[in-house]
Structure formats: structure tokens, C-alpha cells
Amino acid sequence: MNASAMGNVPAEPSGWHFRRIAWHWRYDEKRELWIGWWTLVVFYNLYGLLFFVVARTQPPPEPSLSPAEVVQWFDDRHRGLLYGYAVVFIVGGATAIMNATLAYSMRRMSVSRAFAYSYLVIYALATLPGMLIMGVVCTVGAMRPERDPELMRWLYDFAFLSFEGTMGVFLIGSLVWMLAILLDENGVFPKWFGYLNLCNALTEVVVAPAWIFKSGPFAWNGAIAWWINMGVFVAYTIAFLTLLRKMILREDFGSGPLPDLSTAPALAPPVSLKAAR
Amino acid sequence: MRRTDGEVLLLGTLPVVGVIWLAAFLLFPGFVHPMSPTMSAEEVAAFYRDPENLPRIRYSMILFNWFAVGFIPILALVVLQIRRMAHRTPIFSYAIIACAAGGPTIFLMANLFWLLAAFRPMRDPQLTQMFNDLAWVTFSSQVGFLIAQSVILALAIYLDRQERPVFRPWVAHFNLVVAALLTPAAFAGAAMTGPIAWDGLLTFWVRNVAIGLWIVVMAVVLGQAIKRQRADDEAATT
């Protein structure tokens, strides 16, 4: 089971990508982690592309549009909404493997399994307010342009408020991760990233006024409720993708402190399968 | 009592839940000839107001409301089998748990929209039509978690490199085929007629048959895997 320990592993080919991928698929002990990490990277890029470029629902439009303007808004991005969100629906399930990878990072820490499990369930539910409800509602809005404009506006409100106003999952999720990192003695993540989780959690609080204001900095498209929040989230996401990659490079499949990158063993020590479960 | 006894019991609930699902499916008047997205608001309202349809809509959806999550224990059994595979990390079993939480929640939302439409059918037809749209789009297009669980299971099986893998490779191939068959349904909102529309061949018939087939096939291979696990456990204790 530990191919590298058996000593008959061909060297990793250089150059042509498919052969390298095939090599990793066959011999890389960390392939499960790399599958998770690449899913995260591809997904976040795709998510940005679909929401910002294809569906053009981000940055969000004004909450104060009149019903007629809302109909126009749906009309302007008819195809983008219908096809963009269809792709979101196909790849949306990928969040499962992403969250599993992040939950694994918590399992690798010296903390209780409760952290990994809470994180897993919280973020499994986060896909609904995070994209799926908005996708369904925008699809319904776009599919019948002749619908009563007042109802179109109801769908418009539903879409953006479900997306921006339901931050509890991200708030608690960040706090769970923060606590796990601060308590961890295995050095899986640097402590500063634990504190960065707190910054992220605090900006999730700041979105709440989107329920109250229809214009200004606190509305769902506002400078504070959207732009600053999104800026922090992007910084946070880039940080954890980088740190997760480092974690996978350092991973030794043990249960003690994670070795440093410079001292990380090239080969994983053979561990029994039971220990890995 | 052995641990696997409970698992066999859970697996045994699947035929029961399956029969209830089938009954609810047939009971709903808008499924056997799936309602067309091209119906006008008045036609949709008339569908819900029809005294023949209304009780059937309500009772079928109440049944779905009760038993929609009946699928979760089966996914839990899949998780346990994945944990027996020769992996270095629990990532795949975690990922199936995440799918188990997300998928049924979305199905419940579709169920909720249908029941809302049926609760006051005398409402403005435009409203009834909107709830009907929300229900159908949620029901049809939300294949993401189903696709994900098939793909993740397939990956887990391919990477289960031991002498006697938990599932045979064909189960992985089968899961990938199912994932491919589910994919077109995501575009349900993009067409009002044709195979992609929510009453179309691909979105309605292929998708639902694929889900049904997946349940039957997975029940059989799960049953075999649990049986083998019991034999192994017994051999280990004696």
C-alpha cells in the first residue's frame, strides 16, 4: 500500500502534464489531499468566473431598483443567469470534497474531532445560502421574463438576501476553525491564520445590516457590507489556499507535530491503514 | 449483537423507503405526465385548484416530506464502506457525509414550495406559478450533490488499492455514468421545451431513472459488501 516504501517507484516524469498527473495518481501518497486542494483552487476560480463574468450577479446590483428595472436587470443577463447557474449547479457538489479537505486539516491537529465534524457539517449547509438558493431563484426569475414585475422584485430580493444576509454558517465556521488552530499543538497552520479567521468572522457580522438598508454603505451592494467584506474574504481565501498547500507538502501522516517544510521527509513513513482512518 | 447487524437493518429500510417514494411519485398528479414549463399561470393555478389534484398533491408531498431524508442512513452505510478502503486520509468519507447533509436539504426546499403552492390554491395565479417554478427548478436542477457523491465514490473506489477492494471497479464506472446522466438536468431552467426542459427526456426521465437505478445498484453492492464484512469479522474472531 505504501508504494514509495516498496522501492520500485519510477521517478516522477517531467514535462508533459498528463504523464505527471498519471504518475501522481499511481504513486503519490498524498493524492487524496491533492485532489482536495486542486478542487478548491479550480472551484474558487470557477466560482469567481461564473458569478462575476458569466451570470454577472457580482458585484451585486442596487437593492433600490424599481420593479421595471429589476425586470430589465433579469433581461440583461438572461442567458448568463440560466447557463452560468446551471454550471454552478453541476460543480456545486464539489464543495463536499473541499470541505472534507479542510475538515481533514482540523483532524490533523492535536484537537478533538468535534472541530472537524462541526466544520464539515456547517460548510456542507453553507452551500445553500452561499450559492444554491441564489442560483435557483435567479434561474426562476430569468426563465419567465413576462412574470409580474412585483414578483420579479420579490425573487430579486430573495436571491440577494439569501446570498448576503445568511452569514451565520460562515461566522460560526470561521470561529470553529480559529479555535482549532489556536488550540492546536501540531503546528498544522500558523497561529496568525487562526486570528485571520477572527477577522473574517467579524466581517460576516458586518453584513447583517443588508437586511435593513436599501441604499448606502450598509446595503447589500454597499461599500461596507459588500466591498470590504469581499476584500477580507478574498485575502482570507488566498491565505488558506496557500497554507493548505504547505500543509499537504509537510504532511507525514503521523499524529505528532507536522514537520517543517525544510525538514519534511521525502517519503512518508509506513503507517498502518488503521492509523490513517 | 454484531455491529454489522445494525447496518443490515438500516439497509433493510431502503426497500421500504423506496416503495413509499415510488408511491408518492405516482400519487403526485404532476409527475407521471410531468407538468410542462410552458403552462400559463392560469393553467398552473387550475392544476392546483382542481379538486381531483389538490389532495393528491398534498398527500404525496407530505409523504416526501417525511421520507425524503430516508436516504441519509444509506449514505452513512456508503461512508462506512469507504472507511474500509485502503486510503491514507478520511477525506472521501467526510465528503460523502457533506453530500448527505446538503442534498436532502435541497430536496426538502422543493417539497416546501410545492406544499406552499397547494396550501392556498385560490391565490393569484402568478404566485402559484412562481411557487410551482421554484419547486420544479429546485427539484430538477439540483443535481450537484448527487453528481458529487457519485464522482467521489468513484474516486474512492479507484484509489482503494488492496487485494480485495471493498467495491469492484465496475461500481466506480457505473457511478461515473450515473454522474454523466445527471448532468444535463442542471440546465433545467434554460429551456422551456425539448429534452432539457424540466419535463424533458433528459432532465426528467433520464435523471429520475438514473437516480432510481443508482439506489437499486448501490443497495445490492452495499448488501454484498456488508455481507463480506461480516464474514471477515467472523473469521477474525474465531
Add this chain to the structure above:
Amino acid sequence: MNAGFEKRLLVVWLVLSAMTLAQLGVGSVDRQALIPNAAITSSAILVALIKVRIIFRQFMDVRHAPALLGRLTDLWIVLTGAILLACYWAGRFA
């Protein structure tokens, strides 16, 4: 506690409090006149940033920290002051 430190922290606290009271004095001038006042605004922001810098260096021990931390905190103070004053002046006189 070490008397030198005791005294130093006390002096720092007194200075900060005195600056706050000075802000009270400045802030009370013509408070009901309801007209923008660039001098009061600029002094309020500058005094606040000086107080922040004192807190950084004395209370938070940045003066004993590696120079990088001192530079970063100073950079933030300058950045914040520049942005806030620029936005205020641009809003007033542009």
C-alpha cells in the same frame, strides 16, 4: 514592580489622558454652530493618530520590537492619516 517602568507607564497614561482632555476642549468650541471646521477635524485626526502611536510604542512595546514592526505600525498610521485627511479635504474643497 520596577519603579522605572512604573513611572514610565504612569507618565504615558497621563500624557494620553491630557491629550484626550485637550480634544475635549477643542471639540467643545462652537459645538452648536454646526459648521464644518477643517482645523478641528485635522487636529482631531492628528492628535488621535499621535495617541495611537504612543500606545503602539509605549504600551504595546513596539519600541523594543524589531524595526520592521515599528515601520509597519508607522506605515499604517501614515496611511490612515493620509487617507482620512485627503478624503475630508477633498470633500470640503473639491
Add this chain to the structure above:
Amino acid sequence: MTGVEAEPGFSGREIRPASPARAVPGQPDMWVFVLFEALVFTAYFTVYVVSRSRSPGLFLESQAHLNLGVGVFNTLVLLASSWSVARCVQAARERSFRTALTNAFLTVLFGFAFLVSKVLEWAAEIRQGFTFTSNEFFSFYYFLTGIHFIHLQIGFVVLAVAVHQLWSPARRSQEAIETCATYWHTIDFLWILIFALLYVMR
């Protein structure tokens, strides 16, 4: 800076001179939080100043309803809490943990005084009819004081960690205590800017 006397039970861990040579106080990681959060607040303040310049009359008129004296009192109390937490760190460095603990409790007390005065101030504003949605100035007022209030709440948890560290000779990690103090000072310096921008500027 000499005269560091080991208390009984001092087991030689965490030996640190009273004036450490060029070391970041506490975990350097906490400084990432401080600087990042400071930048986020710079962004909030910028939005506030820009909004203000769009309707100066409204902001000035609403601002006149704030009580400058209460704002000054808040600031003085938080400055006192910063002072006491700085004394706490210094005492812990010199391993006089009894003094350190006293100062930690003093910090809690000052923090609590700030909390009470903030709540009373909000209550007074609400009684006058000024709420979160009254106008743009009051939106910012409740938003900035509110988000600061949340930082204060977290600060109490942080102080609890410091007290927990100081309580038992088995713990007493100087790094943890300094990290907690760094967080607490952040509450203070952010408030100083909020005070200047909400109460004083015109």
C-alpha cells in the same frame, strides 16, 4: 531593570529579561491580526469620512446630539485599562504575579466600566429617538461603536485567558499574557480613532 526576583515556584521556564532585546511582544501572529484589523477599520473610517462629505449638514446636526463628555469619559476609561494591562505585562515580566493579576482584574474592571457607559449612552440615544436607521450619521455611529463593542466582548475572553495564565504557577506563559495585552490595546487604539471621528471631527 535588574532586581528581577524569582518567586517561589519559579521553575526557570520563560526566562525573559525585563527589557527584552528586540523581540516582538507576545506572539508575532497576533500582530498580523492587529495590522489586518487596523486596515479593515481604516476602510470603515474612509467610507465614513466620504459619506460625511456628501451630506455635511446632516452629519454635523446629528453629531451635535452626541454627548462629547461621555465620549471623553469612554476614552479615559479605556486608556486606563490599557495602562493597567501594560502594568500587568510588566509585572509578569518581572515575575511579580500577584501585581500582574491585580492589574489584569483592574483591566477587566475598566473594560466593564466602558461597557456599562456604552450601553447607557446607547440607551440615552435611543430614548431620544436616534436609532440605527434614523439617518446616515446614526447608522455609522451604531455601526462603528457596535463593531467596536464586539471587539470589546472578545477582549473579555482574551483577558480571561490572561487571568487563567496568571492564576496557576503551572502556566504563566509570558508570551500568552503579552499576546492578550496586545489584543486589548487594539481595542483601545481603535476606540481613540472612533472617538475622534464620531465625536470631535466636524
